[in-house]
Amino acid sequence: MTARIGRRVLLRTGLAAAGASGLVAAAEIARRYGLIPPDHGGLYGIGETLTYGSQRILTATHSMAREFSRRDISRIAPVNGDPPETDAYQALLAREFSAWRLVVDGLVTKPASFSLDDLRRLPARSQITHQACEEGWSFIAEWAGVPLAALLDVVWVRPEARWVVFHPFDECWDSIDIVEARHPQTLLAYSMNGGDLPAGHGAPLRLRLPRQLGYKSIKYLSRITLVDSLDHVENGKGSLAPDLGYSWYAGI
Amino acid sequence: MPSLIDLPLPFVLTGQTGWGRSLHFLSAWVMVTTGAIYVAAGLRHARFQWPLYNAAQRRAYLAVVFVLVPMMIWTGLAMSPAITSVVPFVVSLLGGQQSARTIHFAVAIALACFVIGHVVMVALAGFGAYVGAMITGNMPARKEPV
Numbered sequence: 001m002t003a004r005i006g007r008r009v010l011l012r013t014g015l016a017a018a019g020a021s022g023l024v025a026a027a028e029i030a031r032r033y034g035l036i037p038p039d040h041g042g043l044y045g046i047g048e049t050l051t052y053g054s055q056r057i058l059t060a061t062h063s064m065a066r067e068f069s070r071r072d073i074s075r076i077a078p079v080n081g082d083p084p085e086t087d088a089y090q091a092l093l094a095r096e097f098s099a100w101r102l103v104v105d106g107l108v109t110k111p112a113s114f115s116l117d118d119l120r121r122l123p124a125r126s127q128i129t130h131q132a133c134e135e136g137w138s139f140i141a142e143w144a145g146v147p148l149a150a151l152l153d154v155v156w157v158r159p160e161a162r163w164v165v166f167h168p169f170d171e172c173w174d175s176i177d178i179v180e181a182r183h184p185q186t187l188l189a190y191s192m193n194g195g196d197l198p199a200g201h202g203a204p205l206r207l208r209l210p211r212q213l214g215y216k217s218i219k220y221l222s223r224i225t226l227v228d229s230l231d232h233v234e235n236g237k238g239s240l241a242p243d244l245g246y247s248w249y250a251g252i
Numbered sequence: 253m254p255s256l257i258d259l260p261l262p263f264v265l266t267g268q269t270g271w272g273r274s275l276h277f278l279s280a281w282v283m284v285t286t287g288a289i290y291v292a293a294g295l296r297h298a299r300f301q302w303p304l305y306n307a308a309q310r311r312a313y314l315a316v317v318f319v320l321v322p323m324m325i326w327t328g329l330a331m332s333p334a335i336t337s338v339v340p341f342v343v344s345l346l347g348g349q350q351s352a353r354t355i356h357f358a359v360a361i362a363l364a365c366f367v368i369g370h371v372v373m374v375a376l377a378g379f380g381a382y383v384g385a386m387i388t389g390n391m392p393a394r395k396e397p398v
Contacts, residue, residue: 043278044271044274044275044277044278046278046281047274047277047278047279047280047281048274048277050281051277051281055332055334055335058334058335058338059334059337059338061338063334063337063338064337065333065336065337066336066337066340130333130349132331132333132349136353138349138350210333210337211333211334211337212333212334213333245271245272245273245274246273247273247274247277250333251332251333251334251335252277252328252329252331252332252333252334252335
């Protein structure tokens with residue numbers, strides 16, 4: 001006498017199977033649409049993935065960070081940390097960065113290096129935005145520079161490039177995804193509050209990312225590299241931040 | 253300037269913020285998901301099932317579920333530069349990111365006080381029985397309310 005499979009057993013098994021395959025499908029879709037952050041590993045990686053994935057979807061319409069007027073600019077813009085004390089940086093600083101070049105390489109058709117004058121000749125954008133530090137303080141300042149998108153066009157970024165890695169003169173390397181890189185407010189700033197970018201705030205060039213917390217706006221830029229995977233870049237987690245207990249994605 | 257009081261080293265295991273920051277953001281997802289299911293289920297049954305609790309307890313629960321926790325979520329999202337770029341009123345209605353941060357800390361203290369009182373009361377009423385009831389739905393047999 002064969003046993004009949006009850007309706008409830010069938011329904012439950014079917015739902016479980018659908019749920020499981022749904023999860024697998026969701027993971028694959030997330031990976032394909034760039035919704036998985038490089039620090040997705042481990043227990044806390046689940047939270048990082050949910051946060052990055054949901055905010056990537058919500059901000060995909062190129063939502064703009066609020067831009068203020070000149071009278072909103074903060075009287076005091078705190079400087080967090082000293083400029084690099086390496087001989088290389090100090091020598092460049094002493095000569096007002098006339099010998100400094102920004103190297104752009106990786107998955108680009110026309111790799112190049114740019115002096116400050118070269119960058120100033122590219123399309124410029126000025127924005128007065130709010131910077132919130134993870135530590136709790138914040139300030140508003142006016143930043144001017146070349147949009148990263150404009151620079152990527154000059155070097156003809158290859159279509160398979162998915163991440164932009166920033167190498168500064170200190171050890172605080174970082175990266176962003178290509179969608180963030182093309183955002184109109186993603187800026188390579190050489191000017192702050194109408195003057196040259198001060199050393200304390202990242203001279204000669206810093207990244208400005210107004211839709212993420214301040215620690216992603218890397219100072220003292222030296223080199224920008226386009227890659228299709230962050231797995232083999234340094235610690236494989238997209239940034240030094242996860243090694244320090246911070247998130248690669250700093251939208252929140 | 254060195255701090256006056258430092259937490260013992262084991263609390264800061266893996267770096268400047270340690271795992272606390274990551275745990276906070278993972279917990280946020282757990283709380284929001286669980287809370288949404290809780291509120292949806294309560295609204296579907298047209299009331300919240302708190303038969304054994306007195307008026308003060310019910311008022312505390314209402315405050316936590318409908319005021320404190322939503323404020324935590326709102327002020328938390330108000331500190332997100334990404335979310336506020338999509339919906340700026342989330343932060344502007346609170347008077348800015350610094351105001352949101354202050355409110356977030358104040359509400360966190362209120363919630364912490366609630367949790368301490370809440371756990372003490374559950375322990376006094378029978379920890380195992382009531383935690384089991386919370387999970388399985390089988391209320392312990394008690395004649396009078398707690």
